[in-house]
Amino acid sequence: MGKIEALFFDVFGTVVDWRSSVARALEAALGPRGVSADWAAMADAWRARYQPAMEEVRAGRRPFVVLDVLHRENLEAVLAEFGVGGLSAAELDALTRAWHRLDPWPDSAGGLAALRRARIVAAMSNGNIALMVNLSRHGGLVWDAILGAELAQAYKPDPLCYLRGVEALGLQPAQCMMVAAHNDDLRAARALGLATAFVRRPTEHGPRQTTDLEPAAAWDVVCDSLTELADRLS
Structure with missing residues (x-):
């Protein structure tokens, strides 16, 4: 691991707890309007539209748009699915920005700080730059760079997303490590x-999560937190 100069981090699920945060934001925005719903289920439904929306871009069926646009479109579809209406455009925009205020996992800020003492740490997310900046300020997450989809104009696991990040830092792929709680993200990065590094986040999708509970391949590092990752790489 001595040759690793930069660590690229998946953010949603790996560094921040999107599900609990989005569920709270939905309840805070819709509860006072008299809406009663399973807020976690609504958050799951919103997230379930994430990959299909990005696939429209990956497949070339629509031009690249930033994730805020996709989240806003998906929100409207989810609200219709749950029978919720009557929100103004401004209210929809404000609720979409719930993704800018996701709380980090307890180990994330400290783990990133420890890792940053010796190596470059960079967000490698499908989130757009404005989203990542607000998210990082909200959670006290300090990056050396925000890379990912908007820089590459492509969504992971498109190879361009990873390779443009490597290029932006003036490095070679072998000098970089992808850190994620998702096996498919790591599989795409390893192919390049x-x-x-696989970080277990067994409750990303709630208490009945069935995916990404364990590494699906012999990743270089397997750990349970970013602080453990810092210890392993020190």
């Missing part, structure tokens, strides 16, 4: 020559 990046090192890999």
